[in-house]
Amino acid sequence: MYWLFTTAPQAIAALVGIIFTGMFFMAESIDNRAKEEPSLLEIAEAAKTALYRNMKVVARFAAATIIYDLILTAIVVKMSDTDFCWTNWLIIGFAALNISTVYVTFMYVFQAVNPNYFNKIAANLSSKYMTGEINSSDFINHFIAFERAARNAPFVQQMNEQHVPIPVIIRMLVSHEIIDRDEAGQMFEINKIRNLIVHGEPIEKVDRKIDETLQEITNKVTEATQGRQ
Numbered sequence: 026m027y028w029l030f031t032t033a034p035q036a037i038a039a040l041v042g043i044i045f046t047g048m049f050f051m052a053e054s055i056d057n058r059a060k061e062e063p064s065l066l067e068i069a070e071a072a073k074t075a076l077y078r079n080m081k082v083v084a085r086f087a088a089a090t091i092i093y094d095l096i097l098t099a100i101v102v103k104m105s106d107t108d109f110c111w112t113n114w115l116i117i118g119f120a121a122l123n124i125s126t127v128y129v130t131f132m133y134v135f136q137a138v139n140p141n142y143f144n145k146i147a148a149n150l151s152s153k154y155m156t157g158e159i160n161s162s163d164f165i166n167h168f169i170a171f172e173r174a175a176r177n178a179p180f181v182q183q184m185n186e187q188h189v190p191i192p193v194i195i196r197m198l199v200s201h202e203i204i205d206r207d208e209a210g211q212m213f214e215i216n217k218i219r220n221l222i223v224h225g226e227p228i229e230k231v232d233r234k235i236d237e238t239l240q241e242i243t244n245k246v247t248e249a250t251q252g253r254q
Contacts, residue, residue: 026097026101026104026105026116027098027101029119030094030095030097030098030101030119031094031098033090033094033119033123034090034091034094034095037087037090037091037094037123037126037127038087038091040127040130041083041084041087041130044083044130044134045080045083045084047134048076048080048137051076051137051138052073052076052077055069055072055073055076056069056073063190063191063192064219064220064223064224065143065220065224066190066192066220067150067216067217067220067221068143068146068147068150068220068221068224071146071149071150072142072143072146075146076137079133079136079137080133082129082133083126083129083130083133086125086126086129086130087126087130089122089126090122090123090125090126093118093119093122094119094123097115097119147221147224147226148226150217150221150226151221151226151227151228154218154221154228154231154232155227155228155230156230156232157230157231157232157233157235157236158230158231158232158233159230159231159232159233159235159236160229160230160231161222161228161229161230161231163236164218164219164222164231164235164236164239165219165222165223167236167239167240167243168215168216168219168239170240170243171212171239171242171243171246172191172194174243174246174247174250175191175194175195175198175246175250176189176194177250178194178197178198178201178203178246178249178250179250180197180201181194181197191216192213192216195209195212195213195216196209198212198246203245203246203249203250204242204245204246208242208245211238211242212239212242214235215235215238215239218231218235
């Protein structure tokens, strides 16, 4: 029992350590993919959030298992006493906790390395945008009008970058006091919907209020940028 109770936490710690290393490399690859394709930024952030959430669950399972195993190591002499009535239950708990930790760890690993991982994340993001009154094609046209107006701003055109990402432009509009922070938050959400549609998510209709907000902000940006040219 002493050998078992001391070896198990070492094995769990080594397993979780190796898997966490792989997870961090995966998070880095997600960042690199988002840099290559800025429109994937929202999906990439959601993917990383899910990844880190799963890692926290694994870490908690591993910590509880290691502590439990070390406690059993400390009382192994007492457990070997035939008069100690809790030995069988403690061993059952030991087996259940260690097996559960290994199972949960591999379950999350298989989810993360699934080739459809990005598609599932995108589907979860798009699920709350499935109802509305405005055709997605009209919404995309309105977003193109916003993008054209924003890119015509002198401070955007003065940048040396060939294609400035939309999130950067939104922050620049805030810094130049063309839109406020609440409107910027709305535009980040609108940009997320646009990216999901562009990447093939089945969003056929967009909420009318969202589309009207987009057009209002577009008009505001157009008026402000024209006055500065």
